[in-house]
Amino acid sequence: MATRDLTTVDPRVDPATGELRVLAPGQSFKSVTAKIADIVLTPHTSLGWLMLFSIGGAGATMLLVAVTWLFLKGVGIWAITQPVAWGFAIINFVWWIGIGHAGTLISAILLLFKQGWRNSINRFAEAMTIFAVVCAGLFPLIHVGRPWLAYWLFPYPNTMNVWPQFRSPLLWDVFAVSTYATISVVFWYVGLVPDFGTMRDRTKSKFGQYIYGMLSLGWRGNVKHWMRYETASLLLAGLATPLVLSVHTVISFDFAVAILPGWHTTIFPPYFVAGAVYSGFAMVLTLAIPLRKVYKLEGLVTDRHIDNMGKVMLATGGIVAYGYGMEVFMSWYSASHWEFFMMWNRMFGPIGWSYWMLIACNIAIPLTTLWVRKWRTNLAFMFVMSLIVNTGMWFERFVIVVTSLYRDFLPSSWGTYRATKWDYMTYAGTFGLFLSLFLLFIRFVPMIPMHEIKMMLPAAKVKSEAVEAGD
Amino acid sequence: MALPREGTYGLLAEFDTPTALVEAAKAAHDAGWRRLDCYAPYPLEEAAEVIGFHKNRVPLLTLVGGLMGLCAMFSLETWISTLAYPLNIAGRPTYSWPAFVVPAYEWTILFAGLSAAFGMLALNGLPSLYHPLFNAPNFRSSATVDKFFLCLEATDPKFDRVETKNFLEGFHPNSVVEVEY
Structure with missing residues (x-):
């Protein structure tokens, strides 16, 4: 392929724009297909994958044990009691679903804004969304006390003649989260259909041809099909965008509709959504940095991606910092004794350390360092940063749930909250579940959308009739 | 044909x-x-x-699907809250429509999204595992x-x-x- 000869100091920088390149130069349709498809089609499963999968499997098994014991004994094995009736289950639910939001943001919002760089990372970010929603959705289900009756949440005709109460945000949550899960899966699968076609055509094994052939639904690349496909993708992106904003908004209503100091605030929806995107991008980095190293995808997931994700984290981190600042300001400005006490207790009460953890992990460390491009493109730094931010975001939910509840209006009813081993096992177990699902995904599904990468290659452009055909 | x-x-x-x-x-x-x-x-x-x-007609199908979802959920909520199972929640009216907006909004998106995806496949004549x-x-x-x-x-x-x-x-x-x- 003819690439113009340019004298440039840094090969990672595109001389035309002065920005870091989105794709490394010198790739063809064939090389892109081979690179991405062969990760899956190799008969050889690496030892590292097997080791990680056994760790993930062990974690998932621990989750199974914890949930089985929970079903046998009831939610009393957790630390939840009065006054802290919402503990780890809600914290982890909000945390996991927030992580999922970055996947939708990347696949939907960045598609609408025509951010081509998203193409390399959107598939596995969406997979991350789905698996995070699986982990998140588990918590409210096992928290309901009698999980085998969880279907009572849905409106359906029954012999008891009982219907749900539609004025409660908890019920809105049922619809928000179930819609989110469904649309995420559909969007992800629609994106995969043409790539399954490529896999069907590339795999040598008969079994693989059956399975991928089935999954591809008989996709054959007809350009009319492609046009409808592009329309449907754009529409799904347009629908997923208000959806993702609404999901965390509804989750924040679970808190904001209550009259409890620290929860009853109008800033919750935007601040929850920004926090969700913040932690989600951190999780994408946690996954992308090792993946591109192990599978040698530096040409497709370039430093530009890492850099841009750092920028998004900087922006959403800034919104989150504003949210924290406003909470403190309003607790003073409201002149409400209860609000003021809640904030004082949150900062300097018996578990005040958790508040300072969140300030350190979400604001002090990332928002002072992410300004520097050199650090934003430093992989080790960004990997550590992503872990720090996700720790911070977990503490944010912990602080919101626990510190507002454990010392409420009546000092005689004050209590405390100490998570039990079953709480920790369930939480750690969801990591195992997430890791197992994600590893299965990268082993059996092309983790980067091949057709979207092909669209970005220089060879994909149709040259005007005047120009001679051929490259 | x-x-x-x-x-x-x-x-x-x-x-x-x-x-x-x-x-x-x-x-x-x-x-x-x-x-x-x-x-x-x-x-x-x-x-x-x-x-x-x-x-192509994918946008039309999506619009129709979305409107169906909106109407289905909003009328379900109204029927349940006013006729089938009226509850007095803090003295609010049984037809408290602002609260019904959220699930209706979610179902608009759900139905529209499913119509976009399945409508696209149907118009494309997929799945069709065999083709000459x-x-x-x-x-x-x-x-x-x-x-x-x-x-x-x-x-x-x-x-x-x-x-x-x-x-x-x-x-x-x-x-x-x-x-x-």
């Missing part, structure tokens, strides 16, 4: 570049061909344009990888095994093969 289920499906020309495909497709369409299709490994808007495919073109080995190995195909179909009145082959050869494709049902 009654299609012959035996004999020739069409003649399939293989090209290396999208530009060559678009030029050939444009020439064929200009020459009066109407039963023809282009195949590409990624969305190639220009190829669809030159063979006269400008609009898969009988062409070069189509099978590279249509979804790196090659661009133009198929002039036997159902077109202009189709003639020899003349059409010569016509396609004129665009300097990598190959022209006859595809059987």
Whole structure:
């Protein structure tokens, strides 16, 4: 392929724009297909994958044990009691679903804004969304006390003649989260259909041809099909965008509709959504940095991606910092004794350390360092940063749930909250579940959308009739 | 539409570049061909344009689906809260419509999204696991990888095994093969 000869100091920088390149130069349709498809089609499963999968499997098994014991004994094995009736289950639910939001943001919002760089990372970010929603959705289900009756949440005709109460945000949550899960899966699968076609055509094994052939639904690349496909993708992106904003908004209503100091605030929806995107991008980095190293995808997931994700984290981190600042300001400005006490207790009460953890992990460390491009493109730094931010975001939910509840209006009813081993096992177990699902995904599904990468290659452009055909 | 289920499906020309495909497709369409299709490994808007495919009905289906979801959930909520199971929640009216907006909004998105995805597949005639073109080995190995195909179909009145082959050869494709049902 003819690439113009340019004298440039840094090969990672595109001389035309002065920005870091989105794709490394010198790739063809064939090389892109081979690179991405062969990760899956190799008969050889690496030892590292097997080791990680056994760790993930062990974690998932621990989750199974914890949930089985929970079903046998009831939610009393957790630390939840009065006054802290919402503990780890809600914290982890909000945390996991927030992580999922970055996947939708990347696949939907960045598609609408025509951010081509998203193409390399959107598939596995969406997979991350789905698996995070699986982990998140588990918590409210096992928290309901009698999980085998969880279907009572849905409106359906029954012999008891009982219907749900539609004025409660908890019920809105049922619809928000179930819609989110469904649309995420559909969007992800629609994106995969043409790539399954490529896999069907590339795999040598008969079994693989059956399975991928089935999954591809008989996709054959007809350009009319492609046009409808592009329309449907754009529409799904347009629908997923208000959806993702609404999901965390509804989750924040679970808190904001209550009259409890620290929860009853109008800033919750935007601040929850920004926090969700913040932690989600951190999780994408946690996954992308090792993946591109192990599978040698530096040409497709370039430093530009890492850099841009750092920028998004900087922006959403800034919104989150504003949210924290406003909470403190309003607790003073409201002149409400209860609000003021809640904030004082949150900062300097018996578990005040958790508040300072969140300030350190979400604001002090990332928002002072992410300004520097050199650090934003430093992989080790960004990997550590992503872990720090996700720790911070977990503490944010912990602080919101626990510190507002454990010392409420009546000092005689004050209590405390100490998570039990079953709480920790369930939480750690969801990591195992997430890791197992994600590893299965990268082993059996092309983790980067091949057709979207092909669209970005220089060879994909149709040259005007005047120009001679051929490259 | 009654299609012959035996004999020739069409003649399939293989090209290396999208530009060559678009030029050939444009020439064929200009020459009066109407039963023809282009195949590409990624969305190639220009190829669809030159063979006269400008609009599709996916947006309409999505709109209809979304409105159905909206009406279904809003009326379900209204019926439950006012007639089927009226509850007094903090003295609020039974028909407290602002609270009904959220689930109705979610179902609008749910139904619209499902209509977009399944409507797209239905309009494309998918799933259809068998197609005559898969009988062409070069189509099978590279249509979804790196090659661009133009198929002039036997159902077109202009189709003639020899003349059409010569016509396609004129665009300097990598190959022209006859595809059987």
